Amino acid sequence: MPPASTTIVPVLPDQVAGGDGARQIANPLREGLRLERIPEPCTMVICGATGDLTVRKLGPALYNLMLGGFLPPEFSVVGFARRPISDDEFRELLRQGIDQYSRNRPVKPSVWKSFSRGIEYHAGDFSDPGSYADLVKRLDRIDRDRGTAGNRLIYLAVPPILYPEIVKQLGAAGLAETGEERRDAKRGWVRVIVEKPFGADIGSARKLNREIGEVFSESQIYRIDHYLGKETVQNLAVFRFGNGLFEPIWNRRYIDSVQITVAETVGVEGRGEFYDQTGALRDIVQNHALQLMTMFAMEPPVEFMASDLRDEKLKVLRAVKPMTVADVADNAVRGQYVSGWVEGHKVHAYRDEPEVDPESETETFVALKLGIDSWRWAGVPFYLRTGKAMPTRVTEIAVQFRRAPLALFARAGAPQFDPNILAVRIQPDEGILIRFGAKVPGQGLQIRSVNMDFRYGSSFAVDSPDAYETLLLDAMIGDPSLFTRGDESERAWEILDPVLRAWAEGHGGPLHFYGAGTWGPPAADELLERDQRAWRRL
Ligand code: BG6
DSSP, rough: OOTOOOBOOOOOOGTTTTTTHHHHHHHHGGGTTOOOOOOOOEEEEEETTSSSHHIIIIHHHHHHHTTTTSSOSSSSEEEEEESSHHHHHHHHHHHHHHHHOOOOSOHHHHHOOHHTTTTTEOOOOOOOOOHHHHHHHHHHHHHHHHTTTTEEEEEEEEEEHHHHHHHHHHHTTTTTTOOHHHTTTTOOOEEEOOOOOOSSSSHHHHHHHHHTTSSSOOOOOOOOOGGGSSSSHHHHHHHHHOOTTTGGGTTTTEEEEEEEEOSOOOOTTOHHHHHHHHHHIIIEEEIIIHHHHHHHHHHOOEEEEEEHHHHHHHHHHHHHHOOOOHHHHHHEEEEESSSSSTTTEEEGGGGSSSOOOOOOOOSSEEEEEEOSSSSSTTTTTEEEEEEEOOSOOOEEEEEOOOOOOSOOHHTTTTTOOOOEEEEEEEEESEEEEEEEEEEOOSOOOOOOEEEEEHHHHHHHHHOOOOOOHHHHHHHHHHHOSBBOHHHHHHHHHHHHHHHHHHHTOOSSSSSEETTTTTOOHHHHHHHHHHHTOOOOOO
């Protein structure tokens, strides 16, 4: 969501740096899709610059922002990590990442030339004050040489265990202080982006908020949940609050239930050690799935300002009916995949993945039933499910509507057809689908469910930006709307705390096994069958 002051302007061909401007303007569907959102000059410091996240996501996102003409000319990147490599080696690492993972690839030499000029590498130890003192000198020099105006965006792309130490060191080196605080005109703003997972339970999340809060003010902290940067998630607000058609029916009177699915075909992808300590509840439900739920269920904010939006999202989380440890067995199902086939490939059992405990009890699948005790949603169950090694990769929110009041057509001999569905497909095939009953042409009365399908790809003929592009740009601009506030993150942990405790204490239902390439254990189906409902077949 753009900040209120953002203007939307069509971009002229020559404004698209290195882009295919002529083609873009020739296509009227692409007009008006670009925002005039050039951030102020700044330097981005990436802590953990040689890691996977930087190579797969951050490098490509910055490159695409550059390609789209969104970065200011005075922009610089400093990679900060322990590995002793040169500036050129770091540039090469980023370049390879872009060639492999960027949505626009391979790298365009002309764009790369100007982009790479602003990239430096700072080798240092995250626990050594000397590394930070040197970093300060480097950043001051970059400000002088490249005109980056003392504005700094610091990205913590490191394992969460390092956050407290790095934040403490940044504070001690004066790197968290803004120009205003220091009364120093040469210093500008300072913002810190913190990757997920933000804590591992309510206790550690509170502690982390406290530790970061001792150094940075809340307005400087950008807790990332990349799902909020996805186009379709942002479109949820436009869809609901911009269209008179849907808002009136977005409530318990018309909606029977809501299903949120985050299904992945991948397993743990070489992240066995991390995943085995984390599990699906912490990895996906606490953040991505609950954020999707809040965006879906929130009340309209007074204005599209970060504070209003985040207040409304928090209200949804606060209204989630508290579960007790004893309720967990009835409302949550956990599963772990055993070997099977996904998309024609043989997949080993989770317990056979490298760095996973062969007797691991970690869940790779979760199904959960939640209720939101608010005037809008009381009595409407929200079913959430997520899993690794599922048959297809799909993230969607599906709304099931109440049936028409009379089964009129059943009396005329037509069998009951499926309830109406509105499905917001977050990925892939981003779009919105409405499913309703229609008469099969011909004599007699036969009714079948049909789809009305809007697809981003065909309607806009434009590539959506990657979530990290949107979020990095927002952080540079200073718009925290799509980042999670500290209280939101804590509340999400509170909701899941009984589940985590029950499972850790060995009750709350057994760990069920499911074959890779299936939709989870039968217990997940039973969770809905008990309510006379079924998961949508995807
Ligand atoms: C991350 C999780 O946050 O999201 C991963 O840690 C998961 O386990 C990933 O694979 C999914 O993101 P996306 O954008 O591919 O749906």
